[in-house]
Amino acid sequence: MAETCCSALLLFGATGDLSRRMLLPSLYALYEDALIGPGLRIVGTARSELDDAGFRAFAHDALEEFLPPDRKDEAQLSGFLDRLEYQALDASKLDGFASLASKLGDTSGGLSIFLSTAPALFEPTIEGLRHAGLAHGNVRIGLEKPLGNDLVSSARINDAVAAGFSENQIxxxxxxxxKETVQNLMALRFANAMFEPLWNAAHVDHVQITVSETVGLEGRKGFYDDTGALRDMVQNHMLQLLALTAMEPPRDYDATSIRDEKVKLLRALRPVRPEEMVRGQYRAGAIKGESVGGYIEDLGKASETETFVSIKAHIDNWRWQGVPFYLRHGKRMAERRSEIVVQFKQVPHNIFAERGGRLRANRLVIRLQPEEYVRLQVMAKEPGLDRSGIVLREVPLDLSLTTAFAKARRRIAYERLLLDLIEGEQTLFVRRDEVEAQWKWIDAIREVWARGDEEVKPYAAGGWGPNAAIALTERDGRSWND
Known part of the structure; x- marks a missing residue:
């Protein structure tokens, strides 16, 4: 872990929903566990006209709402709230940054910035930080997505940030x-001799990555309709899962080694053909027995924005040649689920066939949410004397991470990411060349859509997407892990 060097943490968008739900509860958890230094100041900024006391009241209400009951210790809460300060700022106006710098005071001891803002405000915000002397060599800046909406806009944002900060500061x-389970993916692959020798085209038939949601727009109408499922989820989260699943073994568990391997993998992604992709939009249906409206009704106007996307991806390298990676994401789906499924090939010869034994190929399921587990489906013989034949049945070998580490404190992702930002550890953050490799692949898909080669197909809320997404795997003789 990098040596801690930070005297203040500056939160842009401090009165927003992300701050209420994730950032403030995460920082409180780090404070309660004495994981942040006693001298670290936490300064919030946003357009809201608040003073220190007003921001502390805002934070108190957020913590009351989103902290679990067992973490609400009044003495600890009071101590944490005393750390909070606030400076109102309109980031679109350069002159306000001088007051922000004055509020922060001397930042030579280190400043960490968490920047969560609209894409249009990235450039003026960076310029304001530079103008106010808050972009010196002892500053780190964390950038929350969206970082653009295509390769060109992403590069423009990255250029603006690079004008004030070097890559090792970003x-x-x-x-x-x-997420703990995502990090466990690397432990599963690279800390166990039984998996890595089989993790290749000689033994793997295909891989599925599913991120399904039961929610609809949830207050994100304008943003989501401009963005869509492909750019909201596939471009970032799902391609990162793909990279971690398929990358070559890194030399070490460090930022450079891991990110080097991820970017090589992302650059090896083959452009997707029209017949290898499906885009859909949910219609009225039922989720867990309750009727819900369609996307058009939720949005309040006609739209061709996709709420579902399914892709058959290929990786053009030696390890994965000929192995399809099926990606699937959608809103208003049958259940909330994030998982990676590695489907192994069938054994080359069934010695039980003449005795009636039927085999199914082994399958490894890595569930990220809502449960966290690793499940290996293997074949076993049913007990009996076998006079009428051998009966083989698929049984699971389960590792429930929740059960196995029941005594360990479960931490949400932002706790780790905020602590790593404060301490300067970049391993779990995305490098510029990764982002641009992701956008290059996504932009090529959107170019196909722009030509009108792939219409938006309807699907009923509460299902698993359009029929064409089922056909995407079925025509290859495969099935989604539903």
Whole structure:
């Protein structure tokens, strides 16, 4: 872990929903566990006209709402709230940054910035920080998505940030990388001799990555309709899961080694053909027995924005040649689920066939949410004397991370990411060349859509997406892990 060097943490968007739900509860948890230094100041900024006391009241209400009951210790809460300060700022106006710098005071001891803002405000915010002397060599800046909406806009934002900060000062956030189970994916692959020798085209038939949601727009109408499922989820979270699943073994568990391997993998992604992709939009249906409206009704106007996308991806390298990676994401789906499924090939010869034994290929399921487990489906013989034949049945070998580490404190992703930002540890953050490799692949898909080669297909809320997404795997003789 990098040596701690930070005297203040500056939160942009401090009165927003992300701050209420994630950032303030995460910082409180770090404070309660004495994981942040006693001298660290936490300064919030946003357009809201608050003073220190007003921001502390805002934070108190947020913590009362979003902290679990067992973490609400009044003495600890009071101590944490005393750390909070606030400075109102309109980031679109340069002159306000001088007051922000004055509020922060001397930052030569180190400043960490968490920047969560609209894409249009990235450039003026960076310029304001530079103008106010808050972009010196002892500053780290964490960038919350969205970092643009295509390769060109992403590069423009990255250029603006690079004008004030070097790459080793920039921490691009993908909160999926802070999830414990995502990090366990690397431990599963690279700390166990039984998996890595089989993790290749000789033994793997295909891989599925599913991130399904039961929610609809949830107050994100304008943003979501401009963005869509492909850019909201696939471009960042799902491609990071793909990279961690398929990358070559890194030399070490460090930022450079891991990110080097991820970017090589992302650059090896083959452009997707029209017949290898499906885009959909939910219609009225039922979620857990309750009727819900369609996307058009939720949005309040006609739209061709996709709420579902399914892709058959290929990686053009030696390890994965010929192995399809099926990606699937959608809103208003049958259940909330994030998982990676590695489907192994069938054994080359069934010695039980003449005795009636039927085999199914082994399958490894890595569930990220809502449960956290690793499940290996293996074949076993049913007990009996076998006079009428051998009966083989698929049984699970389960590792429930929740059960196995029941005594360990479960931490949300932003706790780890904020602590790593403060301490300067970049391993779980995304490098610029990764982001641009992701956008290059996504932009090529959107170019296909722009030509009109892929219409938006309807699907009923509460299902698993359009029929065409089922056909995407079925025509290859495969099935989604539903």
């Amino acid at each position: 921490f691009r956030i993908d909160h999926y990388l802070g």
